[in-house]
Amino acid sequence: MRYNIFFLFAFIAQFSIAQPDSLYIQKKRIVETPTPKWVNTNKGTLDLNEVAFVNWSSGGSNSISAIVSGKSSLEYSYEDFVWTSALNASYGINQQESEVLKKTNDLLEISSSVGYKRSGSSKWYYSGRLTFSTQFANGYSYPDTSNPISKFMAPGYLFFGGGMEYGKDIKKLSIYLSPLTFKSTYVLDDDLANAGSFGVDPAEYDDDGNIVVPGEKVRQELGILITNYYEVDVAKNVLLKSTANFYTDYLNSFGNIDVNWELLIDFKVNNFINASFGSLLKYDNDVKTLVVIDEDAEEYGESGAKVQWKQLLGIGFVVDF
Structure with a gap:
């Protein structure tokens, strides 16, 4: 026992x-358990292009052009919540022999988006986005440099809305649908606002040409926004990025779609040098074009909106920090 x-x-x-x-x-x-994670990336690029002639029998003009651009992004992620903010800026100039200095590129853009999915296996996010864009300097219809056709905050665009976003790998492929997106167009220059540029209501004049009602400086819209982003390595050291935005307004000409499609192909040479090809296609029904009615009297009239296209090709220096 x-x-x-x-x-x-x-x-x-x-x-x-x-x-x-x-x-x-x-x-x-x-x-x-997962811990909150912050990721900050910064990238600066300088693209140069120069042409020089000395006793060139076929003729030609010496020219030099440069584009300086920078992008900074900050991402916060925790479990099924993601918040991303980015600053994108670029400015380009071109100088040809015996001609005025010309602007070739001008962008200042700030964006922020939040997303939340109900489970780790879900590919759908409840998402909200805010984007603001404008330019740094005056824009002209060259060779005329006396009458600006655009300025800082003329125009300025603000988009704010919420919806759903699909993305299996959201950094590589995403489709965003917002049934309620507010769009504000700012034209904070008196002359451009009075002229009714970029879709704002123009000024009203009396019979003597005096302004009775000043031009509108802010235009408000409410509509549908669809955005698609796609990124893929098409070959070794060749990266393709495509961003397409489609917007239509409920209140004014519903079904008339504004398009903004940007395509960028990066060719990486090494960690400091790369080549790039860029294409930007735009259509905005509120942005009208001017046609010459009487050249001697410098009389212009307004024509309908047209498709706008810009193409860039360059070799540059890249710094990641």
Whole structure:
């Protein structure tokens, strides 16, 4: 009997000593959870292009052009929540022999988006987006540099809305649908606002040419926004990025779609040098074109909106920091 009691106490003592270790292991496995993560990326690029002639029998003009661009992004992720903000800026100039300095590229853009999905296996996000864009300097219809056709905050565009976003790998492929997106167009220059540029209501004049009602400086719209982003490595060191935006307004000419499609192909030479090809296709029904009615009297009239296209090709220096 005494031996039975002794073995019983020995068994209980052994169990009590071993049990905390197994409990500790279990507890350690349970408390492992994802931690909030911040990722910051910065990229600066300088693209140069130069042509020079000396006693060139076929003729030609010396020219030099440059585009400076920078992009900074900050991403926060925690479990099924993602928040991304980005600043994108670029400015380009071109100087040809015996001609005025011309602007070739001008962009200032700030964007922010949030997304939340209900489970880790879901590919659908509840999403909200805000985007603001304008330009740095005056724009002209060259060679005329006396009358600006655009300025800083003339125009400026603000988009704000919410919807759903699909993305199996959201950094590579996403489709965003917002049934309610507010669009504001800002024309904060008196002359351009009075002229009714970029879709705002123009000024009203009396018979003597005096302004009775100043031109509208802000135009508000509410509509549908569809955005698609696609990124793929088409070959070794060749990256293709495509961003397409489609917007139509509920209140004014519903079904008339504004298009903004940007295509960029990066050819990576090494960590510091790359070549790039860019294409930007735009159509905005609110942006009308001017046609010459009487050239001698410098009289112009307004024509309908047209498809706008810009193409860029360059070799540049890249710095990631």
